[in-house]
Amino acid sequence: xxxxxxxxxxxxxxxxxxxxxxxxxxDVADTLGRASTGYLLLLGGAIALFLAGLLTFLILVKDGxxxxxxxxxxxxxxxxxxxxxxxGIGHAGTLISAILFLFRSPWRTAVYRSTEAMTVFxxxxxxxxxxxxxxxQWIFYWLLxxxxxxxxxxxxxxxxxxxxxxxxxxxxxxxxxxxxGLIPDVAAVRDKVTGWRRIVYTLASAGWQGTDNQWxxxxxAYLYLxxxxxxxxxxxxxxxxxxxxxxxxxxxxxxxxxxYFVAGAIYSGLGMVLTLIIPLRxxxxxxxxxTKYHFDNLAxxxxxxxxxxxxxYGMEYFVAWYSGNTFEQTTFFxxxxxxxxxxxxxxxxxxxxVSQLLWFRKIRTNLTALFVISIFxxxxxWFERFVIIVSSxxxxxxxxxxxxxxxxxxxxxxxxxxxxxxxxxxxxxxKSFPIVAIQEIKEMIPMPRxxxxxxxx
Amino acid sequence: MARPKSSRQPxxxxxxxxxxxxxxxxxxxxxxxxxxxxxxxxxPNHEIEEALDQxxxxxxxxxxxxxxxxxxxxxxxxxxxSFDWPLLVGGKTMSSVPAYVAxxxxxxxxxxxxxxxxxxxxxxxLGHRRGAAYDPQFSDDRIGxxxxxxxxQLAPVEQLLRSAGAVEVRHEAA
Numbered sequence: 336x337x338x339x340x341x342x343x344x345x346x347x348x349x350x351x352x353x354x355x356x357x358x359x360x361x362d363v364a365d366t367l368g369r370a371s372t373g374y375l376l377l378l379g380g381a382i383a384l385f386l387a388g389l390l391t392f393l394i395l396v397k398d399g400x401x402x403x404x405x406x407x408x409x410x411x412x413x414x415x416x417x418x419x420x421x422x423g424i425g426h427a428g429t430l431i432s433a434i435l436f437l438f439r440s441p442w443r444t445a446v447y448r449s450t451e452a453m454t455v456f457x458x459x460x461x462x463x464x465x466x467x468x469x470x471x472q473w474i475f476y477w478l479l480x481x482x483x484x485x486x487x488x489x490x491x492x493x494x495x496x497x498x499x500x501x502x503x504x505x506x507x508x509x510x511x512x513x514x515x516g517l518i519p520d521v522a523a524v525r526d527k528v529t530g531w532r533r534i535v536y537t538l539a540s541a542g543w544q545g546t547d548n549q550w551x552x553x554x555x556a557y558l559y560l561x562x563x564x565x566x567x568x569x570x571x572x573x574x575x576x577x578x579x580x581x582x583x584x585x586x587x588x589x590x591x592x593x594x595y596f597v598a599g600a601i602y603s604g605l606g607m608v609l610t611l612i613i614p615l616r617x618x619x620x621x622x623x624x625x626t627k628y629h630f631d632n633l634a635x636x637x638x639x640x641x642x643x644x645x646x647x648y649g650m651e652y653f654v655a656w657y658s659g660n661t662f663e664q665t666t667f668f669x670x671x672x673x674x675x676x677x678x679x680x681x682x683x684x685x686x687x688x689v690s691q692l693l694w695f696r697k698i699r700t701n702l703t704a705l706f707v708i709s710i711f712x713x714x715x716x717w718f719e720r721f722v723i724i725v726s727s728x729x730x731x732x733x734x735x736x737x738x739x740x741x742x743x744x745x746x747x748x749x750x751x752x753x754x755x756x757x758x759x760x761x762x763x764x765x766k767s768f769p770i771v772a773i774q775e776i777k778e779m780i781p782m783p784r785x786x787x788x789x790x791x792x
Numbered sequence: 793m794a795r796p797k798s799s800r801q802p803x804x805x806x807x808x809x810x811x812x813x814x815x816x817x818x819x820x821x822x823x824x825x826x827x828x829x830x831x832x833x834x835x836p837n838h839e840i841e842e843a844l845d846q847x848x849x850x851x852x853x854x855x856x857x858x859x860x861x862x863x864x865x866x867x868x869x870x871x872x873x874s875f876d877w878p879l880l881v882g883g884k885t886m887s888s889v890p891a892y893v894a895x896x897x898x899x900x901x902x903x904x905x906x907x908x909x910x911x912x913x914x915x916x917x918l919g920h921r922r923g924a925a926y927d928p929q930f931s932d933d934r935i936g937x938x939x940x941x942x943x944x945q946l947a948p949v950e951q952l953l954r955s956a957g958a959v960e961v962r963h964e965a966a
Contacts, residue, residue, distance in 0.1 A: 356834065356933035480873060488873035497894035504898040508905045515909060519931075523834060526928035544926050547831040547844055548919040554836050555849040556912045560905055563855075567901045574894055774835040777933075782811035782837065785957050 354623070356777045363520070363769045364527040366619040370766055374618060381758035388752005391745055392467060400470050402745035408736050409728045411468075413746035417753055418464030419720040420603065421457045422502070422575055423596075426568055427604025428454030429509060430636075432516075433564035442632045444779060445625045448520075448772045449615065449765070450608050451513045456760040457607070458506045460753050465498075467749060494577040501574040508567055512560050518543050519553075520769040572600040579723065585666040586727045589654065595647040599719060602640035602686065605633060606712025613706045615765060624771050627700045634699035637712070641690025648687050662732055670726055674739050682722045685715020800923030802965060803940040804949045806958035807929060811839055813957025814935040818843040820952055821939060830924040832936035840935070851911050858907025859900045866896030925964045938964075 354362070370378075395402060405412055428450035435443040466475045478499045480488050489496050522543035525536035543549065576596035579587040589595075609630070616625045655667040670679035689711045698704045730737040764770070808814040814831070818840065821829055831840055867889070874887035921940070930936040937958075939949050950961050 360834075360932045480869065486877065488877045490879070491870040491874065491895060492888055492891045494894075497891075497898075500895045500898040504902040508901060511905055511909055515912075519835070523931040526931045545832050545834055545931055546921075546924075547829075547833075547840065547846070548921075549916050550833065550836045551841070551846055552849045552851050552912045552915045552919075555851045556855075556908050559852060559855040559908050563859075563901045563905050563908075567898075570894070570897060570901075577894075778835040783809055784812045785810040786812055 354780065356780055359624075359773055359776050359780070360523050360527060362621065362624070363771050363773050364524050366621060366770060367524065367766060367768070368528075368532070371618070374762065374766065378759065378762045381755045381762060384751050384755025385759050386752075386755070388749055388755055391748030391752060395467070395745060395749075396472060400468075402743060403749075404741050404743045404746050406738050406740050408731060409725055409738060409740040411724050411728060412740050413721070413742050413750060414464050414468040416717065416720040416724050417750050418461050418468070419575055419596075419724075420717045421461035421464070421753065421757070422505075423572065423600030423603040423716065423720075424457035424607045425454040425461070425505070425509065425604060426572055426597070426600035427602075427608050427636075428452075428457070429512075429564055429568035430601050430604070431608070432512065433561040433568065436561045437565060441779065442629055444775045445771060446608070446612060446629055446633070447775075448513075448516070449612055449770050450604075451509065451516065452761060452764045452768075452770070453604075453607060453611060454509045455506070455513050456757050456764070457604075458502065458509060459760065460757045462502055462506055463753070463756070465502075494574065494581045497574045498578055501571045505567060505571045508560075508564055512564055515557065515560060516772065517768055519545060520773040523773050524769060569597055572597045575600075579727075584727050584731055585660075585662040586651070586655070586670075586723070589651065591647060591650060591654075595644070595651075598640045598643035598647065599686075599716060602637060602644055602690070603712060603716035605637040605640065606709045606716065609633060609637070609705050609709035610713060611761065613702050613709070615770070619765065619770065621771055624776065627702075630702060630705055631696070631699045634693045634705060637708075638690055638693035638699075641686060641693070641712075645687040645690070648683060666727055666730060669730055670722060673726070673730070675722070675726055675729070678718050678722050679726070681718040682715055685711045686719060689715065801921070801925070801940050802942065803925065803938055803963075804946060804953060805925040805927065805962050805964055806937045806939075806950075806953040807927065807960040808935040808937065808957065809933075809959050810957055811837060811935065814937060815839050815843045817937055817953055817956035817958065820956065821937075821949070824952070826939050826941070826949070828921060828940055830921050830936075830938040830940075832926065832930035832934075832938070834931050834933060837935075850915060851908060854911030855904050855908045858911075859904035861907070862899035862901070862903030863896050865903065866899035867892055869899075870895055934959075 403413065431443050432447040432451040432454070435447070465478075466472050469475060478489065478496070489499075491497075517539075518541055521536050522540035522545065525533060525540050528536060573593035573596065576592035580589055580592035582588065612625060613630075616622050652667055655663045658664075669675075671683070673679070689708055692698050692704075692708060698708075725740050729739055806817065808817070818829065818831060822843075822845075829844070831844065833840060870892040871887045871889070878886055880886065924938045924940070926938075927934070927936060937953065939953070941949050946963050950963070953961050
């Protein structure tokens with residue numbers, strides 16, 4: 336964007352783009368339109384998973400939540416785990432699109448559009464889960480403050496209400512940010528295509544022509560949207576962490592929860608970014624735009640957040656021991672050695688240890704290795720939330736009430752459905768809108784000059 | 793260049809490959825009193841921005857207004873609703889402002905962002921020059937300059953644009 340991302344004079348050679356501006360428009364416009372068989376198979380698979388989830392949901396609506404693995408005293412289980420998981424996924428997208436924009440980090444340009452789309456669809460997925468979880472889904476609007484005949488208002492002192500505001504704001508603002516950033520690119524595609532697609536893109540480009548008047552307001556506004564999204568993303572997972580930390584359940588009531596959750600969210604989101612982009616760049620033929628250089632940087636961020644997570648895990652155990660509090664100590668002892676030891680170890684190995692492999696440059700630039708690691712991250716971060724939520728609830732203050740929780744077909748059905756729902760939207764987006772930011776890439780290519788220097792003409 | 797159908801304003805439309813050529817043209821046009829140019833670029837460019845010498849966008853004012861409105865609405869709503877439906881628990885204060893910071897913050901961001909986007913729409917429409925000619929190349933790699941001008945001005949303006957380095961120039965009839 337004009338206001339901040341001035342070309343950096345001594346930038347890394349990896350960033351030197353060998354294409355011309357016209358190449359960029361053509362290459363990105365070529366990713367749209369006719370779909371390959373592989374794409375259609377993936378899309379079909381995603382829709383099938385989504386339909387399986389939808390069917391599970393309809394059975395839950397008909398019969399009630401009893402099908403899911405809720406078991407006293409565990410009334411927050413797989414649905415809340417999956418809610419936190421998907422919200423966390425979104426965070427890496429906003430980090431890359433807004434925070435790295437403010438930090439003038441040039442490598443974000445090639446990847447930010449896809450990560451921003453990931454954010455919107457991940458939050459869209461996450462937002463379904465509190466509604467699935469509440470049981471009587473048809474009265475979910477009781478969560479909102481609206482004038483009603485009972486003359487009552489929701490309790491704003493509850494972090495759950497803060498979360499309603501945090502999630503709906505996050506969803507709205509990241510959608511606005513994505514759509515706003517798309518407008519000039521949609522206009523560029525509009526001028527390349529013909530027929531009915533031209534009509535669709537003309538409507539979607541909202542009259543964009545790239546006039547000086549439009550850019551003057553647009554670039555400023557983009558800067559402010561990034562500046563608003565930056566504290567927003569940090570606040571959202573902090574509020575999610577307070578859903579837990581404000582209560583006095585053992586292993587939830589910790590002051591480190593907000594930064595611990597935000598780091599975990601970004602870590603999990605980066606895992607999902609890698610899982611999505613590594614196959615996507617090959618499928619869309621944009622390897623020359625998203626290069627090893629970008630993956631190296633993504634991997635460094637993953638290593639950073641993974642290490643913060645490692646530290647937080649260690650600190651949790653240290654504080655549990657140092658507190659001298661029996662309940663706290665018991666909960667943390669039972670994580671690796673209790674009845675759900677498998678979940679505890681999955682979390683620690685996948686998150687704290689696997690991320691440490693990224694110290695090696697060879698691994699950071701090996702896409703196969705990165706893809707495998709990213710799958711471990713996805714699994715590990717889902718289990719982290721499962722462990723935090725279920726293990727704390729399963730053994731709280733009264734030992735006779737202790738119990739275990741075993742997820743059922745309904746839990747897995749909804750979880751699978753969420754991946755289908757997310758995948759479906761992401762795949763549809765990738766074929767319909769420019770998945771690489773055309774105008775920001777063009778901005779990094781030096782303009783041709785009649786008085787020598789720059790340009791490729 | 794393909795002729796677009798809806799060119800209503802008479803003038804000269806020039807297309808540039810070189811950014812310094814476009815900047816030269818803009819500067820000399822402005823020096824000769826052509827103030828209401830329309831410059832098209834596929835991405836924002838500082839040199840062109842500087843040559844046009846326009847004031848900073850007013851959008852920031854609307855972002856501020858939106859943010860402050862959201863913040864006030866957040867605290868206002870939560871505090872008012874606490875007293876409207878009073879729940880006295882353990883003698884604690886009826887409205888606990890620290891707990892409402894989260895909601896006020898979220899609404900600050902929400903209204904700040906929404907009003908920013910609305911302001912871009914409004915300000916862009918206000919500054920829009922109706923009927924200025926456009927060409928699809930301008931969203932690709934060309935820089936476009938449209939100079940609204942009467943019939944007597946067409947020839948000198950074209951001459952100026954060509955000598956600055958325009959690669960294509962065409963006249964737009966009313």
